[in-house]
Amino acid sequence: MNYNYRDIVLLLLTFGLSCLTTSLAQEICDNAIDDDADGFIDLNDPDCICNFLLPSSLIPNPSFEEMLCCPEENARLDCAVDWIQASNPTTDYVHTCGNYLGNTNIPAYAPLPFPDGEGGVGFRDGQAYVGTNYKEYVGACLTESMEVGTKYKLDFYIGFRNNVVGSMNLTMAIFGSTNCSDLPFGGNSNSIGCPVNSGKYKLIAQQQVFGSNEWVNVIFEFVADKAYEVIILGPGCEANPNYVYDPYFYLDRLVIAESAEFGIPFDKIEGRICEEGVMLSVEDISTNTFQWYKDGIAIIGESSPYIFLQPNPGVEGIYQCVITNSEGCAYSQAYELRIPPYYEQINDTICEFDYYQFGDQSLVESGYYERTIEALDGCDSIIQLNLEILPSTFATTPDSFCLGAVYNYYDITTNEPGTYQTNILNENGCDSMITVELFEIPMGTGILLTDTIILDLGEITDLIPEYLNPYYSEIKWLNEANEFITKEKAIFDFQPFNSTKLYLTGEDEWGCPVLDSTTIIVRKTNYTLYIPNIFTPNGDKLNDNFIFFTPPSIRTVTNISIYDRWGNKVFEDQNIHFPGNFQGWDGNINGTQALSGVYSYIIEAIFIDETEKIFSGDLTLIR
Secondary structure, eight states, rough: OOHHHHHHHHHHHHHOOOOOOOTOOOOOSSSOOOTTTOOOOOOSSSTTOOOOHHHHHHHHTTSSOOSSSSSSSSSOOGGBTTTOHHHHSEEEEEEEEGGGGOTTTTOOOOOOSOOOEEEEEEOEEEEESSSSSBOOOOEEEEEEEEOOTTTTEEEEEEOOSSOOOSSHHHEEEEEEEGGGGGGSSSOOOOOOOGGGGTTTTTTEEEEEEOOOSSEEEEEEEOOOOOEEEEEEEEOOSOOOTTGGGGGGGEEEEEEEEEGSSSSSSSSSEEEETTEEEEEEEEEOOOTOOOEEEEEEEOOTTTTTEEEEOOSSTTEEEEEEEEETTTTTTEEEOOEEEEEOSSSEEEEEEEEOOOOOOOOTTOOOOOOEEEEEOTTTSSSSEEEEEEEEOOOEEEEEEEEEEEOOOOOETTEESSOEEEEEEEEEEEEEEEEEEEEEEEEOOOOOOOOOOOEEEEEETTTEEEEOOSOOTTEEEEEEEOTTOOOEESSSSSSSOOOOOOOOEEEEEOOOOSSOEEEEEEEEEEEEOOOOBOOSSOOOOOSSSSSSBBBOOTTTEEEEEEEEEEEOOTOOOOEEEOOOOOOGGGGOOOSEEETEEOSSSSEEEEEEEEEETTEEEEEEEEEEEEE
């Protein structure tokens, strides 16, 4: 907000702002003396109050004076224009028009008079969860969103009841959200408790405030980190330990605006402190009187509309003018005067082969350096630099990799032997050049297997290395699909069903892989059974049963059937898993001896490689 200086003075007269006054303790506010011995001098003393002109507030209806009705009972915030019950537990609208000054169930009464107008709001500070004595909050949508990165000030009053336990101190908080539709924050639930528990609000600021039967001026100042569109005011989220005593407080005259809009701006700021000095001035109006302050303490004799500051010891500080006329007083904006240090000591380091830019010098050696610069305010500053050069380091290291592997070291990636270099940071944060002399370790020859083994289907063999280096570790057998078989050094009773290739692998003393392989060829040329064509079931225990003989390559005889010459089935057996124990046909049919003659057979068999065969023929029974 831009102020016109003459308009400001007219506004001061129009609004009748109270002038800078002395307290009942007789603190004189413009003599640079702690008159009441409370440790505070002049403007630093809470007894010295000057209600200065306030900017337009982003909060609508900041003093609760615009109303739709006079409150005569609890929870009538709906009477106040633009204000919203922010929580399910309800705040109270208080106003002298209905002689309603606080919650009648407690009861509570606001201190009078109100800081601005005849109304305000009252709220509880209790628990942030379900139960009695809730926390209560009031909220409003701002007239415009805050700008991110801009500094804002909230200037308002908190009212305290008269010496009531639990109601003489309060953690006052302000919460913000970027969406006005987030009001109210708790819906219809009493258990949300605090705005941040809704997940839509952020705590902007909070502070502890004390008082009794009075209105206390409170100021929050903060930088907006979001484009806040709505604010909520009320107690902090922690449960009030005295909630059983019904802590109850009041709010009035809530002004929030950019911090730069508070206070009357200077008419001029001229000069540079280290040259001709700096002059601060406010608009010179004959009906006004002026008093200048440094760090809140009156500067005796400085009662002109301007002050001239020179670069003397102790000149640094915050300067402000109080402007007074017959109707009241106001503060000017504050001016912070700081003189750059005449001497600045810098200790710094750089790495070898780097340089340090010191003004127009590029430094590459350790030592002490000095230069003089002129600041914007005309002050000369001498910068003293103590520079240390940190050495880079160099190292050579041998290393190796296994044949066929890829070697990785920082930014070195290779599968070839040779000499390589890389840079890394040493403990000083400087370059360390590492030279790697890289060697390739050849494949070891400490495993020897038989090159080729030829087996008939069903045949069993032992796989024993012809030589195995006893220092090798991680020994294991793998099949040609790289699947693990065993960690034993030899495989006994190995019966392959198909031709295959096996590998015996390990690691040598350098951790490199070693291996050898053997190829096993399985011949599948003989899918036969030995089947006799005559048997004599005469009880002489010689050739009494019709049986057949199987090779080791067979897995199962799934079926055997015998028929007479008329095609009648005289014998059948199935799923013979151990044909060597097969008893065969004893020459009987249902317990009766079969007649001598020619019979036919059909035998169905499955071999260990899943090959299926059917055998058929004639046999002669002789008695």
